[in-house]
Amino acid sequence: xxxxxxxxxxxxxxxxxxxxxxxxxxxxxxxxxxxx
Amino acid sequence: xxxxxxxxxxxxxxxxxxxxxxxxxxxxxxxxxxxxxxxxxxxxxxxxxxxxxxxxxxxxxxxxxxxxxxxxxxxxxxxxxxxxxxxxxxxxxxxxxxxxxxxxxxxxxxxxxxxxxxxxxxxxxxxxxxxxxxxxxxxxxxxxxxxxxxxxxxxxxxxxxxxxxxxxxxxxxxxxxxxxxxxxxxxxxxxxxxxxxxxxxxxxxxxxxxxxxxxxxxxxxxxxxxxxxxxxxxxxxxxxxxxxxxxxxxxxxxxxxxxxxxxxxxxxxxxxxxxxxxxxxxxxxxxxxxxxxxxxxxxxxxxxxxxxxxxxxxxxxxxxxxxxxxx
Numbered sequence: 001x002x003x004x005x006x007x008x009x010x011x012x013x014x015x016x017x018x019x020x021x022x023x024x025x026x027x028x029x030x031x032x033x034x035x036x
Numbered sequence: 037x038x039x040x041x042x043x044x045x046x047x048x049x050x051x052x053x054x055x056x057x058x059x060x061x062x063x064x065x066x067x068x069x070x071x072x073x074x075x076x077x078x079x080x081x082x083x084x085x086x087x088x089x090x091x092x093x094x095x096x097x098x099x100x101x102x103x104x105x106x107x108x109x110x111x112x113x114x115x116x117x118x119x120x121x122x123x124x125x126x127x128x129x130x131x132x133x134x135x136x137x138x139x140x141x142x143x144x145x146x147x148x149x150x151x152x153x154x155x156x157x158x159x160x161x162x163x164x165x166x167x168x169x170x171x172x173x174x175x176x177x178x179x180x181x182x183x184x185x186x187x188x189x190x191x192x193x194x195x196x197x198x199x200x201x202x203x204x205x206x207x208x209x210x211x212x213x214x215x216x217x218x219x220x221x222x223x224x225x226x227x228x229x230x231x232x233x234x235x236x237x238x239x240x241x242x243x244x245x246x247x248x249x250x251x252x253x254x255x256x257x258x259x260x261x262x263x264x265x266x267x268x269x270x271x272x273x274x275x276x277x278x279x280x281x282x283x284x285x286x287x288x289x290x291x292x293x294x295x296x297x298x299x300x301x302x303x304x305x306x307x308x309x310x311x312x313x314x315x316x317x318x319x320x321x322x323x324x325x326x327x328x329x330x331x332x333x334x335x336x337x338x339x340x341x342x343x344x345x346x347x348x349x350x351x352x353x354x355x356x357x358x359x360x361x362x363x
Contacts, residue, residue, distance in 0.1 A: 006217075015211065032210060
């Protein structure tokens, strides 16, 4: 069973909106899996 | 007495080592970074000839003169500004940044007065590009790496390799959202389409040739000894690019691993060159059996290696510190 794809909320999505302001890695932000 | 510099939470490895120090007849005192900002009195005093540092740990005064060795495990300080309703966001941001720098300098002042005793280890972080160069010089294979802000450079790099990944040039960060989730920066694949969507000049970023894996290796290193663990991350798409995107429902299998003698020797040369007595190293074992060095974390968690592999790491760290204290 693998993780579901989660759409980032606006406050997080805003972080990756402008690649001139943040490293490439910000374009791939994902939810950190948490033990159930 | 062994002084353990750490932080209040997420420090199970530190707790276990302290248990072993006490069990083996030593004494460890824990000073968390938060202690210096909570109002417990401390003083760093420089005289004409002699210096003195006095710290308070839970109301007890501790003299720096009683410290025989220091384990710099972690160090976390957070001094948030209060509301300050009369100020502007720009002033607040500058003040916050300056407060962080002040606290860092104060911490360094405390540490400076314990320069004469042995430390495990000095640097808390090693620059990734510097580490890669030193690793290559020590005889370890490394992935081709590019740090650039240029779309043209990135496209050329992508065209020259079967796959390309990006990761933070520093340690990365985690961001909480308003739904009790944490968003993290993991190693991720950059496709040609991704690169074409970028502006001609973007924020400086680190990219590397993607190395095919048969498994990933996490190696805990201490004082000349390697304790390697293999992580079978490739059968799960969630963990294939970065095993730290943990699948808690069906975790990756982790087993003890034996490094080839020449790789172990190269790791020893690398750690000496980078000035670390201990650290957690990440490597890839390729399907052809090559070992490719990725990075080293001087303060990586090592219970994740010791427990599944049944390695006595907590005891070994405790014994190392007790030897250092009496050296």
